[in-house]
Amino acid sequence: MEREKAPAGAGRPRAPSARRNIELQQTFLNPSICRFCRGAILAAQGFIGGLPQMCPDVTIKEVVSHESTPKTMTIEILTTKLYIPRPRPELVPRPRLLSLLEAGIHRKLTLVAAPAGFGKTTLVSAWATAGTRPFAWLSLDVPDNDPARFWSYLVAALNTLPTLPQPFTSPDSELDMAPLSPARLTELLNQLATLPAPCVLVLDDFHLIHDDTIHEAIAFLLDHLPPTLHLVIATRADPPLPIARLRARGEVTELRAGELRFTHAEAAAFLYTVTGIAFTEEHIAVLAKRTEGWAAGLQMAALALQGTNQPGTTPDVTQFIHAFAGSNRFVLDYFIEEVLESQPATIQDFLLRTSVLTRLNGALCDAVLSDEAGTKPRASAEILKALDAANLFLVPLDDHREWYRYHQLFADLLQNRLAQTAPQLAPKLHQRASLWYEAHAQYSEAIAHALQGTDFERAAALIERTVEAVLMRSEVRTFLAWLEQLPESTILHHPTLCLYQTWIMLMAGNPWTLIESRLETAIHAAESFPSQTTASVPAKAAPLLSFIALYRGEVEEAAVLSERALAEIPPEDTFLRSLAAWSLGISQLATGHTADGKALLEEVTRASRQAGNILVAALVLCHQAEMAWREGKLHRAQQLYKQALDLATDADGQRLPIAGNALMGLGEIYREWNTLDVAEDAFKEGIALTERWSEVSALDGYIGLTQLHYERGDTESAEASLRRAETIAEHFDTTDIDDLLVALLRARINVHRAAAGDLASAAAVAQWLEERQLDATGLPREDHSYTVQHLQKYELLVLARWLHIQGQHDTALNVLQTVLPRFVARDRPGMILEVLALQAVILSALGREPEALDTLKQALNNAAPEGYLRTFLDEGPPLRRLLEQVISASEKRHTYAVTLLAAFEAESPPATPRPSPLFIPAPAALLSEREREVLKLLPSGLSITDIASRLYISSNTARSHLKNIYSKLEAHSRYEAVARAQELGLL
Amino acid sequence: MDDEDYAYELTIQGQLDPRWETWFDGMKLSVATGDFTILTGVVDQVTLRGLLNKLWDLNLTLVSVKRRKAGVIE
Known part of the structure; x- marks a missing residue:
């Protein structure tokens, strides 16, 4: 945990008003302001991450962009990525591999791992289209490294399953900043467990995924995968998943290059189907050996042979094969010439120029091939069909043969040749592709091509136009990846990009000094390119800057910034305006203008409600509720929270x-x-x-x-x-106060444990006291930052408890004496009660009973109207004894003391901690020996017949055991039974 | 560690056409006797990794990787 070593905000030159600010802070800043600031960050996240659902009437467009913005709330799902490739008619059946796949269906995972061109996709798609069971397919691409995008595609792929009881929820239906969180994944798994029949999910080209979040998510899914889903991963490299563990448990089937290599018989069948030439055994042996059974090599050889096999001529197969066998050249190099040369010039040209495209259709190819005049229409769609028919490494991406892609190896070969023959051409081709995609409103592709063609200005302009839509879909990583590819000078030319970058930095928990300096750079850059679009950048940055100022305790600065934002941001921009007003309200509260501040917050709530800006309205209501709570108005706080909840x-x-x-x-x-x-x-x-x-x-x-x-x-x-x-707290670096708060709680618990004789806890407390530089004088040290001073009174309360359990009662009382006025000054009734209750206990320990009783009575009187209970109950038996004395000494019935005593009685004896419900042993005891054996085999994914044969029992017996297990564990499916058993520690 | 100071020599099985040279980010491509191609050049770790990926994308078999102080080779 990062400890605060320097005062917050150190390292940044202080504003001239800093001195004054420090005085102001004395009356205000505390952890809850940080919570409000976090609220504002949340609002910002909501704004970026999915505002329209929250605030239907807010015109986001005006916030940063003056152009019309393409707004799609759902991630554009390219259905071609979900398309199960159809095996070519001439495909050679490979029953030995299909039966390996089929045999692995009851395991969790099938890993098809081999280098490029080994026929991984072809094999798995042959299995998928064999029709034995439902398949969902996802062909992965580099942009899928964005968890939000990956999640959307994963869900879209699963939704193609025909047996789905109900569609999986799409993440963009609500704010979803953590699309791959365990909570979301668990939801997904629960849905998967309801699939009526076992289904298969294929993740093709998994090696393109390098994002850790996604890898962790897949590992999590694998760990908890219900038997209703089997996962197939096709990849060029072993994924960073716990494969060894799965292997040890027999939960993975692996097909690697060794298995995928064409056998002699398969090579013979393949060559005959493709070329129509009946090779001799010897020729086949040579080809298979020289290509090492590599599918791409064999196909290239077959294509080259086809080229020599012109009508009317007899190919000299023997010579061909002899020459091939005698060469040491790389197989693809050896054949590419012949394959390309055998094509007409227009086709060669077509292949080279369209090789820059990741996906091809007729219209796009036409656009890319058009010359400078851009007039001559081409019949690219026809060419694509012809190439497809000629089996030239073209992979169809849909059933109606509209979209294709080149096999990656072939695309690499072509691109290399393009770079050789016409190196200046690639940027132009990319530019045309980018224009075409833009015209078809596919901005991600348009941006990708602009970046590949190194047309950075164009890319930046496109990103600027699409950034809101992208961020609304939570594709934060996509946006950041784009920025990474842009030169800094280009980014600075587009201040809107900088502005969004800083919101994202804040969301990611970056230290605020970084965020601030980035904002300053953006503002500075905007000043040096004065134009219509950049003029309002400083105003738009102001709400964010004002919250950062609040975090720092620079209240006046925050007020100035938020006022500026309110003056300059146009009225229709309700979102940024309400953030600014909120910040101003906090500043006013901080400077003692309580009535003004509260009024402003109420106004923000009202206006936000009216504008339908639920997000801000609810957050500000929560803020008001928390203020009420801090002022000891628990019922009022409850009421406000409930209003927020309703909203x-x-x-x-x-x-x-x-x-x-x-x-x-x-x-x-x-x-x-x-x-x-x-x-x-x-x-x-x-x-x-x-x-x-x-x-x-x-x-x-x-x-x-x-x-x-x-x-x-x-x-x-x-x-x-x-x-x-x-x-x-460790993950969040924007401020240290979260770390300090958690450490405080840990210390308080440790004091409790130390009181019960736990030496390790005692040592931990001592260390904490030293780290926090707390001593019994309880005096705030001048050199401490405000945050530290503020937290100190809470910390001193723990110190008092510590001194008390060590028998230093007088010192403990002294500490409390310094703390009490500080809570009184801040009007914290709840905390005052805690101090009084503790005082009473300590006074009693000193034998000063009358004082103890008076103190407690005072506390009880204060506590009664709002019903504080836990504050007293937490003091345990000593307070209970005092309470009994209060009751017996009171002349008339002390109602609240009686209520509190009843609460004590309901709680004690707390002698033995209640067993955690997870460890109730009852159902375990109910399971018979045999049932337990069956249960142990359930997670393996074995079929009931397999389980029966393992245990040497009949299937019927196994089934009846299973039924008993379900009923004893109150489970309705195998997955539920396993989950329940794991919960109960039976597995 | 300063990556810039090192030259790498990658030996690949099979003879690769010289026109692949540009494909491999400015590495010098030479065909060795027998059945091998050698790529040499001064690259940092990131580029090296990209190179390995490219080899792997073409299903080329990597035989060896050697690192030397820049300037020691030739």
Whole structure:
């Protein structure tokens, strides 16, 4: 965990008003402001990641772009990528390989791994079209390294399955910043488990995927794959998946170059089918040996032979083969001349020029082949058909033979020759392709060709036009990959690109100094190219800059920036305007203009609601709710959170991810009210919703959940939640405050454990105290940043607990004496209650009972109206004893004390922690010996017949065991049974 | 480590047509006696990796890779 070593904002020259700011900060900044700023980042993410669903009326177009923007909310799915290649009619059947594939169907994975040209795709497509079972197919490309895009295509591919009970949900139906998160994948797996019959998913050209997120996602899917789905990966290189583990478990079938090489018989059949020439055994042996059974080599040889096999002539096969056998040249080199030369000049020209295209159709080829005048129409569609018929390494991508691609090897050969013969031509060809794609509104392709043709200005202009659509589809990586290929000078010429880049940097958790300097560069660049389109860049950057200023505690600066944004951003740009108003509201609250600030926030809520800008309205409501909570108005906070929740719930009762914030806030209130089950549900649902779009925003949920589990005595779950919180905090680098908060919680728990005699925890506390430089004087040190000073009062509270359990009661009381006024000054009733409760306990430990009772009574009186319970319950038995004394000493009935005591009684004896529900042994005990044996074989994917034969029982017996297992585990499918058994620790 | 200082020599099985030279990012291509082609040039790790990918995309068999201080070769 990154510790804060320097004051926040160090390393950046301070504004002249810095001195004043520090005073202002004294009255304000705290972790919750960071939470609000995170809220703003979320809003930004929502804006980028899928705003239209959230804010139907916001005109995004005006935010940054003055041109009409192509807006497609769904990722354009090229159906050609989902097309199962149809085997050519002359395909040689390879039954030995098909039976290997078929035999592996009950394993999880089939890995077809061999170099280029070994016929991987052909083999798998022959299997797919054999019609034995439903297949889904996805041909991968380099752009699929964007997790959002990969996910969309994966879902689209699965949706082609004919046996699908209901379509898989498309990720763009809601904010989806983490399309490949375990939560999403689990959802997908659950859906897959409902497939009525075993299906196969093929991921072809998997070697083109190098993104770690995607690899992890596939590994996760493999780990949990239900028996209803079999995965086939065709690749040139072993994927970074746990293949060895799968191998050890017998869960993978591997077909490699060795298996894929053409045998003598297969080569003979193939050569005869393609050339019509009956070769002698010896000739075939030579060809097979020289090509080493490599499919591409054999096909090239066959094509070359075809070329020599002109009508009316007899090819001198013997000479041909003799010459081939005697040559050491690379097989493809050896034949390419002959294959190309045997084609008419126009065809040669066609092949060379269209080799720059990743996909070809008639119209696109026409466009690329047009000369400078651009007039002469070509009959490319006809040529493509002819090439297809001639088997010239052209792969059809659809059933009606419209789109094709060249086999990659052949494309490489052609491109190499093009570079040799006409090196100046490629950029022009790419430019024409780019223009054609642009005219057909396929911007990704248009951009790719502009980049390949090194026409960077064109690429940048296209990216600028399409960036909103791309980011709305969450294709952040695609956008970043484009930027990487552009020279810096080109990016700076297009400030809109810089602006988006900085939002993305913020979303990715970059340190704000970096973000800020990038923004400054963008603004500076915009100033040096004054034009219509760039004039408003500083204004548009202002809301983002003002939030960064707030993060820093530079409140005045934030106010200036947000005012500027409000003055210059046009009224129809409601989104950026509402962000600016929000920031201004926070600044006003920070400078003590509480009434103005609150009024402004209310106005932002109202205006956003009116504009249908649900995202901002809900977030600002949550912000208001949190302020109420901090002011000790729990009921008011609950009411506001519920309003936010209503807003973030659509007509069908579906909750939008933004509802997560409200749910986590409610969780905190319910926890305080000691309705732990309700609180737990709220936290968990809130976390699940929030994690879909922003990991760091789930932090509050995990912190609350940690406390809740701990309060229940479920230390194991508490530890798991806390670990998760720590991981999240580590990932988020924009600020350290999240790390410090989590460390604080860890310390508090450690103090508890130390009190119970855990030495390791005690050592951890001591180390934490040292790291945080906390000493018993409790005085804020001048050289500490505001963030550190602010957190210190919470940390000192933990220090007081620590001193108390070590018997240094007086010192502990002194520390509390320094802390209390600080909470009073900030009007934090909840925290004041905690201090008083602890004071009472410590006073009692010192034998100062009357004072202890008075303190507790004061606390109880303050706590009653809003129903604070957990704050007292957490102090445990010492407080309970005091409470009993309060009740017995009171002349008239102390209602709240009685209520609280009842809560204590309901909770204790907490002697033994409740067993985690995961370890209830009952069902395990119910399973018979035989049933357990069957259960153990379930994850293997073996058929019931195979299981029966392994256990030497009849299929019927095995089936009846299976039925019993299902009913005892309350499972309805094999997948569910396995999942349940794993949960119960039976597997 | 400064990658720029090193020259690489890649030996490939089979004789490759000299016109592939431009394909391999400015590596010098020469045909060795017997059944081998040799690619030589000063490249950094990233380019080297790209080169290996290209060899692999053509199903060429890599026999050996040698690294030397630049200037030592020839």
